Amino acid sequence: MTALLSVRNLDVSFTTYGRRTQVLRDVSIDVPEGAQIALVGESGSGKTVLMKTVMGILPQPPAKVEGGAILFDDRDLLTMPERDRLRLRGTAMSMVFQDPMSSLNPVFTIYDQLGTILKHADRRLGRQRGRRERWARVLEVLEQVRMREPERVARSFPMQLSGGMRQRILIAMALLSEPRLLIADEPGTALDVTTQAQILNLLRDLVTRQNLALLMITHNLGVVRETSTYTYVMNQGRIVEQAPTAEIFAAPREAYTRELIAAVPRLTGRAT
Amino acid sequence: MEFLAFLLRRLGWSLLVLLGLSVVIFTIARVVPGDPARMALGPTASADQVASLQESLGLNDPMFQQYATFLHGLARGDLGRSLLTEQSVTADIAKTFPATLELVICTILLAFALGVPLGVAAARWKDRWPDNLVRALAIGSAVMPTFFLALLLQILAGYVLNVLPTTGRLPGGIDFDAGWTGLVLVDSLIAGRGDVFLEAVRHLFLPTIALAAATMGQIARITRASMIDVSRQDYIEAARAFGVPDRLRMFKYMLRPAFVPPLTITGLEFASLIGNAFVVELIFSWPGMASYGIRAIVQKDLNAIMGVVMVSGVFFVVVNLMIDLLVGVVDPRVRIRGSRA
Numbered sequence: 001m002t003a004l005l006s007v008r009n010l011d012v013s014f015t016t017y018g019r020r021t022q023v024l025r026d027v028s029i030d031v032p033e034g035a036q037i038a039l040v041g042e043s044g045s046g047k048t049v050l051m052k053t054v055m056g057i058l059p060q061p062p063a064k065v066e067g068g069a070i071l072f073d074d075r076d077l078l079t080m081p082e083r084d085r086l087r088l089r090g091t092a093m094s095m096v097f098q099d100p101m102s103s104l105n106p107v108f109t110i111y112d113q114l115g116t117i118l119k120h121a122d123r124r125l126g127r128q129r130g131r132r133e134r135w136a137r138v139l140e141v142l143e144q145v146r147m148r149e150p151e152r153v154a155r156s157f158p159m160q161l162s163g164g165m166r167q168r169i170l171i172a173m174a175l176l177s178e179p180r181l182l183i184a185d186e187p188g189t190a191l192d193v194t195t196q197a198q199i200l201n202l203l204r205d206l207v208t209r210q211n212l213a214l215l216m217i218t219h220n221l222g223v224v225r226e227t228s229t230y231t232y233v234m235n236q237g238r239i240v241e242q243a244p245t246a247e248i249f250a251a252p253r254e255a256y257t258r259e260l261i262a263a264v265p266r267l268t269g270r271a272t
Numbered sequence: 273m274e275f276l277a278f279l280l281r282r283l284g285w286s287l288l289v290l291l292g293l294s295v296v297i298f299t300i301a302r303v304v305p306g307d308p309a310r311m312a313l314g315p316t317a318s319a320d321q322v323a324s325l326q327e328s329l330g331l332n333d334p335m336f337q338q339y340a341t342f343l344h345g346l347a348r349g350d351l352g353r354s355l356l357t358e359q360s361v362t363a364d365i366a367k368t369f370p371a372t373l374e375l376v377i378c379t380i381l382l383a384f385a386l387g388v389p390l391g392v393a394a395a396r397w398k399d400r401w402p403d404n405l406v407r408a409l410a411i412g413s414a415v416m417p418t419f420f421l422a423l424l425l426q427i428l429a430g431y432v433l434n435v436l437p438t439t440g441r442l443p444g445g446i447d448f449d450a451g452w453t454g455l456v457l458v459d460s461l462i463a464g465r466g467d468v469f470l471e472a473v474r475h476l477f478l479p480t481i482a483l484a485a486a487t488m489g490q491i492a493r494i495t496r497a498s499m500i501d502v503s504r505q506d507y508i509e510a511a512r513a514f515g516v517p518d519r520l521r522m523f524k525y526m527l528r529p530a531f532v533p534p535l536t537i538t539g540l541e542f543a544s545l546i547g548n549a550f551v552v553e554l555i556f557s558w559p560g561m562a563s564y565g566i567r568a569i570v571q572k573d574l575n576a577i578m579g580v581v582m583v584s585g586v587f588f589v590v591v592n593l594m595i596d597l598l599v600g601v602v603d604p605r606v607r608i609r610g611s612r613a
Contacts, residue, residue: 057513090514097513102506107529107603116524117514124515157604173514 003030004213010068023049025237036214038228046237047217087124091177096184100166104158111154114138121177141172164195181213200226221264233257286589297581301574308572312355352575361579370454372560376545378480383487391495413489422482422555437475439557479556487541494537498530531602539595543588
């Protein structure tokens with residue numbers, strides 16, 4: 001099985017106030033077509049930097065890619081012309097943002113934002129789509145994320161919608177241009193547990209139904225268990241353990257992984 | 273309906289504010305030392321003359337009664353007579369206010385039209401040379417006293433280069449008074465007098481720049497800070513991750529949410545310029561209300577002081593109401609919350 005996304009030996013550093021810090025060291029991960037992969041680690045372990053590097057939205061400087069490759073469809077994102085890379089961004093590979101409260105522009109309607117993204121994605125891909133078709137496509141993805149009144153939602157401003165609805169809109173945003181790879185950055189962390197569970201369910205359904213590859217980035221092992229078949233564990237910028245998700249939970253090899261598992265709060269009320 | 277209710281509520285509050293303002297200014301004007309009658313008549317007037325003027329001005333009445341007289345006049349649009357010009361204050365203000373208004377409107381338009389793009393450019397090229405240039409300009413214009421800039425401009429453009437007029441609203445040769453709006457730019461256009469319009473523009477040039485510099489710097493600074501603040505928001509990063517082009521991100525996704533602070537500052541500056549324009553008005557012999565007001569204060573011309581303050585107050589309230597409405601147009605958050613409140 002060839003991987004859709006393959007990160008090879010990636011090194012990334014940050015330089016702030018003249019001090020250089022290595023944030024990713026020799027990171028390699030594979031996301032095969034249609035697979036559900038989790039990347040887990042505590043805050044500051046480098047997961048978000050990895051994701052931003054893959055998406056090409058890492059602010060450089062202060063960040064710098066020191067070495068390695070990011071293959072998407074066997075083409076290296078780091079060396080391909082900026083034009084080609086832009087063509088992939090938000091289309092073949094797209095991202096579900098983490099915080100529903102801050103990831104939508106507060107002064108434009110949902111349709112305005114989704115429609116603009118779609119219009120420019122179409123333009124980059126050389127596709128033609130009229131205004132009416134665009135509206136129809138936006139309503140379609142809103143229905144896909146189980147929005148009950150897509151037309152009303154499309155005409156609303158973010159502040160008129162609940163957190164769960166906004167998170168679903170962020171998912172819809174990522175689905176607009178039929179991606180093959182979805183990178184999800186801890187979706188729903190900002191929501192209450194019930195809503196988060198619904199969001200993860202929805203995401204899992206969409207991914208299996210549309211046969212998307214999913215890279216789920218999270219610090220929550222519950223989420224890992226729910227949404228992935230293979231897991232990478234990251235600590236201090238390194239991949240410290242990787243295995244099928246069931247194995248990770250059954251027999252964690254690394255001390256760090258065991259600590260992570262032990263840190264999951266239990267709801268049974270038993271002291272641990 | 274909600275909008276009408278909002279408007280009425282705001283107008284009601286504004287009336288209260290204006291009433292409060294009138295009480296404060298009325299009291300202050302009478303408490304500060306100096307006898308208006310003595311000042312008006314000069315040092316050679318006899319004590320009898322001064323006393324009789326005091327009596328006829330009602331200065332010996334109890335303060336409460338004086339205020340009631342003032343309010344009574346105000347309700348009829350009568351602000352009393354000015355001791356200085358010996359005209360009705362209402363007529364004085366009707367004559368001088370349009371001149372100040374014209375100057376201030378041009379100033380605000382210029383400051384806004386330059387300040388916002390400068391702020392955007394500074395934010396776009398943060399910490400690079402455009403940013404440094406804008407920051408230097410903003411600080412420079414803020415610390416440079418208006419009178420100094422006014423004199424500098426006057427000397428440079430008026431005497432050294434001799435290209436622009438340095439005093440008044442129109443050349444002495446032109447006697448133009450259509451009396452519609454009192455704004456020469458507008459009136460001359462309505463009358464189809466292109467020559468007068470051109471002269472008016474030439475005369476407005478220097479005072480407008482002198483008055484606009486500080487405001488422009490202020491607007492540029494606020495716009496820059498607000499743009500930088502918005503550029504760090506998640507939704508801007510999201511727009512980038514979805515491939516929304518640079519220019520669209522700048523001018524739509526960032527500028528719109530960043531627009532409220534510059535707009536608010538512009539409103540405040542607009543209103544305060546009405547009073548602060550006096551330095552420029554004096555230097556450029558601009559026949560405006562700000563310099564009229566200053567003369568009134570120096571001479572303790574009580575009725576004129578009250579008139580000028582009340583007109584400025586009404587102007588302040590009106591401008592701020594307009595800005596509030598504009599902010600609602602720009603930012604749906606304000607609009608939606610406002611209508612629910």
